[in-house]
Amino acid sequence: MHAFTFYNPTRIEFGENKEANIGDYMSEFRVKKALIVYGSNRIKDDGLFDIVVQSLHDNDIDFVECGGIKSNPVLSKVREGINIAKSAKVDCVLSVGGGSCLDSAKAIAAGALADEDVWEFFVGKKVVDALPIFDIMTLAATGSEMNSGGVVTNDETLQKYSIGGKPLFPKVSIINPKLQTTVSREYLVYSASDVIAHSIEAYLTAKDRPNIVNRLVENNIKTVMETTEILLDNPDDLVARGDFAWAATLALNGLTHAGVQGLSFPNHMIEHAMSAVCDVPHGAGLSVVMPAWMMWYQKNNLPQFERFAHKIFGKKNATDGIIALKAWFDKIGTPTTLAQLNIDDETLDAVIDNALDNAKAWQMDDIYDRQALEEIFSLAKL
Amino acid sequence: MHAFTFYNPTRIEFGENKEANIGDYMSEFRVKKALIVYGSNRIKDDGLFDIVVQSLHDNDIDFVECGGIKSNPVLSKVREGINIAKSAKVDCVLSVGGGSCLDSAKAIAAGALADEDVWEFFVGKKVVDALPIFDIMTLAATGSEMNSGGVVTNDETLQKYSIGGKPLFPKVSIINPKLQTTVSREYLVYSASDVIAHSIEAYLTAKDRPNIVNRLVENNIKTVMETTEILLDNPDDLVARGDFAWAATLALNGLTHAGVQGLSFPNHMIEHAMSAVCDVPHGAGLSVVMPAWMMWYQKNNLPQFERFAHKIFGKKNATDGIIALKAWFDKIGTPTTLAQLNIDDETLDAVIDNALDNAKAWQMDDIYDRQALEEIFSLAKL
Numbered sequence: 001m002h003a004f005t006f007y008n009p010t011r012i013e014f015g016e017n018k019e020a021n022i023g024d025y026m027s028e029f030r031v032k033k034a035l036i037v038y039g040s041n042r043i044k045d046d047g048l049f050d051i052v053v054q055s056l057h058d059n060d061i062d063f064v065e066c067g068g069i070k071s072n073p074v075l076s077k078v079r080e081g082i083n084i085a086k087s088a089k090v091d092c093v094l095s096v097g098g099g100s101c102l103d104s105a106k107a108i109a110a111g112a113l114a115d116e117d118v119w120e121f122f123v124g125k126k127v128v129d130a131l132p133i134f135d136i137m138t139l140a141a142t143g144s145e146m147n148s149g150g151v152v153t154n155d156e157t158l159q160k161y162s163i164g165g166k167p168l169f170p171k172v173s174i175i176n177p178k179l180q181t182t183v184s185r186e187y188l189v190y191s192a193s194d195v196i197a198h199s200i201e202a203y204l205t206a207k208d209r210p211n212i213v214n215r216l217v218e219n220n221i222k223t224v225m226e227t228t229e230i231l232l233d234n235p236d237d238l239v240a241r242g243d244f245a246w247a248a249t250l251a252l253n254g255l256t257h258a259g260v261q262g263l264s265f266p267n268h269m270i271e272h273a274m275s276a277v278c279d280v281p282h283g284a285g286l287s288v289v290m291p292a293w294m295m296w297y298q299k300n301n302l303p304q305f306e307r308f309a310h311k312i313f314g315k316k317n318a319t320d321g322i323i324a325l326k327a328w329f330d331k332i333g334t335p336t337t338l339a340q341l342n343i344d345d346e347t348l349d350a351v352i353d354n355a356l357d358n359a360k361a362w363q364m365d366d367i368y369d370r371q372a373l374e375e376i377f378s379l380a381k382l
Numbered sequence: 383m384h385a386f387t388f389y390n391p392t393r394i395e396f397g398e399n400k401e402a403n404i405g406d407y408m409s410e411f412r413v414k415k416a417l418i419v420y421g422s423n424r425i426k427d428d429g430l431f432d433i434v435v436q437s438l439h440d441n442d443i444d445f446v447e448c449g450g451i452k453s454n455p456v457l458s459k460v461r462e463g464i465n466i467a468k469s470a471k472v473d474c475v476l477s478v479g480g481g482s483c484l485d486s487a488k489a490i491a492a493g494a495l496a497d498e499d500v501w502e503f504f505v506g507k508k509v510v511d512a513l514p515i516f517d518i519m520t521l522a523a524t525g526s527e528m529n530s531g532g533v534v535t536n537d538e539t540l541q542k543y544s545i546g547g548k549p550l551f552p553k554v555s556i557i558n559p560k561l562q563t564t565v566s567r568e569y570l571v572y573s574a575s576d577v578i579a580h581s582i583e584a585y586l587t588a589k590d591r592p593n594i595v596n597r598l599v600e601n602n603i604k605t606v607m608e609t610t611e612i613l614l615d616n617p618d619d620l621v622a623r624g625d626f627a628w629a630a631t632l633a634l635n636g637l638t639h640a641g642v643q644g645l646s647f648p649n650h651m652i653e654h655a656m657s658a659v660c661d662v663p664h665g666a667g668l669s670v671v672m673p674a675w676m677m678w679y680q681k682n683n684l685p686q687f688e689r690f691a692h693k694i695f696g697k698k699n700a701t702d703g704i705i706a707l708k709a710w711f712d713k714i715g716t717p718t719t720l721a722q723l724n725i726d727d728e729t730l731d732a733v734i735d736n737a738l739d740n741a742k743a744w745q746m747d748d749i750y751d752r753q754a755l756e757e758i759f760s761l762a763k764l
Contacts, residue, residue, distance in 0.1 A: 001396065001559075001621065001624035001625060001628060002397070003396060003397025003398065003400070004394075004396050004397065005393065005394065005395055005396070006393070006394040006396070007391075007392075007393040007394070008390070008391075009389075009390075009391040010389075011387065011388070011389040012386075012387065012388040012389070012640075013387055014383065014385060014386050014387070014388070014640070014641065015384070015385025015386065016385065018385070177383075210621070210624070210625050210628070211605060211608070211625060212601060212602075212605040212625050212628055212629055212632075215597070215601040215604070215605075216598070216601060219594060219597040219598060219601065220594075222597070223593060223594040223597075226593070239383065239592070242383035242592070242641065243383060243592050243593065243594050246383060246592070246594055246640070246641060247594055250594075255637075258394075258396070258628070259396065259624065259628060
């Protein structure tokens with residue numbers, strides 16, 4: 001194993017009805033006034049918001065709201081949240097939603113304690129302080145509930161960039177599989193694609209990988225594939241829903257990168273350009289990019305691609321493993337071609353321009369130049 | 383998955399030469415005076431102590447010492463450490479050694495801030511405060527470097543009991559595989575046995591286990607078996623040494639218990655009696671107990687025993703899996719019979735009496751009565 005630091009102080013509260021204790025958990029951190037960040041009004045219609053508010057009330061925690069966070073969350077909304085947080089003088093942020101909500105909440109938590117504009121943290125400034133962050137996850141995909149990162153799109157410049165830093169680890173994250181049974185069929189398969197992407201990025205790019213870490217990753221991929229199929233048949237299967245959610249968390253909490261060097265996130269780098277320019281769902285973009293990128297990249301790390309083919313699909317040949325993954329994406333119904341995302345050639349030019357900026361920002365432009373991106377996107381048309 | 387809380391704030395610093403930074407890591411916690419807890423003088427002879435002292439010096443951290451911790455660490459020594467800690471007014475504890483050192487350091491850290499005798503924490507009192515704990519691991523086995531527990535034997539009453547509580551999570555644990563290359567052949571195989579025991583306790587006792595957690599456990603077991611064999615051939619193989627160490631950590635940091643209910647630690651409960659009465663090495667005791675306990679217990683959780691046989695040894699039958707494990711213990715050279723530990727029938731009576739007390743203390747006396755223990759120990763004669 002290569003040298004590493006592993007640190008992850010987030011407390012996970014997993015299980016049914018845990019959201020009813022959110023105020024108790026938060027009061028352990030002596031907070032008094034929260035900004036509740038959420039997406040649509042669905043959480044108000046289905047009773048979740050009332051449960052949260054009751055628990056806050058029982059613990060003498062006041063709150064203000066910032067609703068309307070959308071998938072592929074945007075900077076303008078984050079700034080709105082920061083303004084509310086500052087003017088209401090909240091002392092913590094509570095996200096009730098999926099990864100987009102939580103990523104927005106993280107940016108708000110950092111921005112609320114900063115004098116400078118929050119975008120500074122996305123373009124290089126270090127996050128050294130943030131309001132305490134809590135969350136109730138209504139969708140499992142991003143792993144944001146147990147890491148210190150977040151992704152937001154600057155809706156003026158169309159840059160989909162990341163924020164990160166120790167203060168952005170949530171204090172307490174609640175995962176109640178039952179709250180996730182209402183996730184749509186579409187977002188279930190997009191989420192599966194996202195978790196698989198989180199799993200394969202380091203798995204397929206890094207060399208000299210410890211066997212123990214390879215197996216951790218394969219466990220996450222297998223769990224997601226098995227449970228997605230169960231959940232497509234029966235969305236209310238709480239065992240599968242729980243296993244899926246925990247695999248999503250474990251895929252990006254640092255464990256699958258510990259002891260691994262030379263990893264990179266090319267699929268995310270490329271997909272961020274697609275969702276920044278075209279606002280496609282992140283997981284849908286990823287399931288288009290992944291098989292294409294894998295075909296293009298496999299020669300650079302062939303033994304690991306062969307391992308993937310063998311361990312996940314029982315195939316001997318690297319290419320057969322990629323074909324099998326694409327077939328599985330097709331089977332569950334997440335897109336695998338640019339056409340399915342309605343990205344035409346003209347739009348694709350804008351996507352490639354955007355991806356080239358990402359490649360530079362992520363310091364991957366030595367590999368991912370225009371020609372490389374054109375080759376990868378050509379494969380994504382098949 | 384069943385409901386669970388997962389929380390583990392320990393920071394792991396893994397890699398070569400990290401021990402030379404120990405003072406830097408500690409100074410992040412604003413400590414000024416450490417109690418260094420260690421075992422034999424070997425760390426002074428081989429230069430490790432000097433490296434540590436230099437790093438403390440560079441960070442203006444003063445220190446006092448408590449050496450002479452032995453395997454199966456004892457309460458009298460812990461009390462000695464507490465007296466030193468109190469009279470020297472240290473503000474943290476640094477363990478330089480294996481699990482016995484660290485477990486002693488944890489007890490000292492709790493006792494140093496308590497008015498009552500430290501044994502109170504072993505017989506039910508909650509640890510609510512402790513000095514910050516740091517460690518440099520020279521042996522991988524107990525997993526103590528990333529959990530909040532510790533085990534010490536009361537050398538007056540021969541009770542081998544546990545201490546636990548959130549303040550006992552180490553702040554920073556250093557794992558440098560190179561420091562572990564000098565572990566003797568005997569302690570390597572005892573350590574392998576200990577990690578396998580940590581892995582199988584919950585794996586074989588709990589029912590309705592999530593597949594994702596089963597695979598985590600199997601990964602740890604496979605990693606330990608593979609790397610032990612490599613290290614017996616070549617103790618200096620740093621890749622295997624590192625993977626072994628990380629598997630030891632992951633086996634008992636909470637991950638393999640998350641989402642699992644109804645687990646218990648019968649092998650440890652029984653072995654603690656053996657090492658309390660006979661002072662046998664913990665791992666050596668465990669490799670004797672495990673196959674015997676497994677034969678005795680398998681009918682209670684047969685599908686999981688069959689899974690173990692299949693996943694670890696490619697066997698179909700539960701009993702064949704147990705036989706294969708025992709054969710593997712024999713192959714690597716860790717004991718599998720009471721005779722190999724020189725435990726005769728008279729001594730065994732005292733061990734059983736001691737184990738009955740443990741069973742009561744661990745609330746397992748409904749299953750583990752005298753007859754059960756006699757049956758298990760009979761199997762440990764074979």
